[in-house]
Amino acid sequence: MDKSLPSNTMPWRLSWDTILFIPLCLAQLWSSQVSVLVPPSKANNVSLIVHLTHIFYYDPFPGLLLLTLVLYVGADLWIRGRLAFVVKFTALIAVVTAFVILPTMAAIIFRQDTAPHLYIHDGAIQIEEAIKFLRAGKNPYNESYANTPMEQWPFNESGLSHNPALEHFVYLPFVMIFSVPFYWLSQTVVGWYDQRLVYLGMLIALLLILVRLRSRPREKLAMTMVITLLPLFVPFFIEGRNDIVVLFWLIGALSFLQQRRLCWAGVWVAAAVASKQTAWFILPFFVLFVLNPSQRQHWRDLIPRARALIPALILFTLVMVPFVLWDASAFIEDVINYQSGISPGATNYPIKSLGLGSFVLGFGWIERSAAAFPFSMLQIVFGGLTLMVLLIRQWRYNTIAQMMLNYALWFLVFAFFSRTFNDNHLGFALTCLALSAFLGLPDDSEKV
8 A cells, every 4th residue: 555645645456355355256247147047846855945036036136136235345445444345244144045945944834835855955855854753762874764854855876876964863862952942942833843943043153153153353254254155155154054053052152262251162162072973083183272381381271171071071971861761872873874875784885986086986996986985094094194294284273263273184185085075175274274264363363
């Protein structure tokens, strides 16, 4: 900036958050326009969801959304201070409402008007049915889902005529337990339930958490954008995949870490870890951040910090142990063995990977997608080496941003060598990578 010129004669320049907002917003506009080219078919749930992203953008919606984009850019150029943030955030929320919240609500309504296996992901159906099993006193990890709406869900995998997921509940217990009160409330009030009601509530609550994070206004806006408008997030959220659950608990934990409330941060991390396996990869980095042994003069200094993690350990134990005691073999089979392709008595889930699995299938290293392959061994080798490097790095620079970066990188390594590395997994990893870049405090004093 040329300081010799008065501020009112300075050339206009867009801020970096606006430069990020423009392509993300236009990507959603473009995808909504081309979605009309995908004919909706009950034989393919993805086509139904994609079609929903278009129906809201008939006149006058395109003009209104374009005005929202203009409002954001205008606030960036002509308004300063807190008012600029308020206007920008309002414009951003309007876009999120149009592209994420309203289509999700439409998918819920269309599902109620058609059939319970349409306009929704089979994972969300399975959680709903698991809640029913749990309320009936049945073990969700020991039941078959063959006589549920999940059986009618369109399953199209080459070489498989039967969806093996019907015999395996792959999700961890807390996402199911946490949803039980909402299931009861929805059934009592409206007479039906859709798992995405919980996900919508989490998304809205997450937006409020992001506003309260100790970051610069532009960083708050950027974090909101990469979470809610990433093309690898929007359609999967509408469909009902549950990455929002882990993001909600982990970002809430980050907020508590910034406030130096280690106990509550640990509880929220425990909730994430007890909800989905993708959260497991933050554990070594979170524990290292909390204990921060490189800054301690004596091992006794670690005791108060270790005590702060006791409530988290209690919550994790209360959630996981009852299901292990109920049927340990069924629990381990569903949440670990089956997904890892090391189940001795079950059909392995077909390889669906953006990483190594694509080479395994593309180069013909195995004959069929459900065949065994040593993915787990490769994960242990390369994941172990990566973990050592990342822990050394965090030992030297023990910050929240470094913790999140390490988490995203370690998860990416494991996902690359995983049997199932789906598109939403890549979107989740990229979101966490981006978050690590926006988590610096104004005074860069986030060490505790």
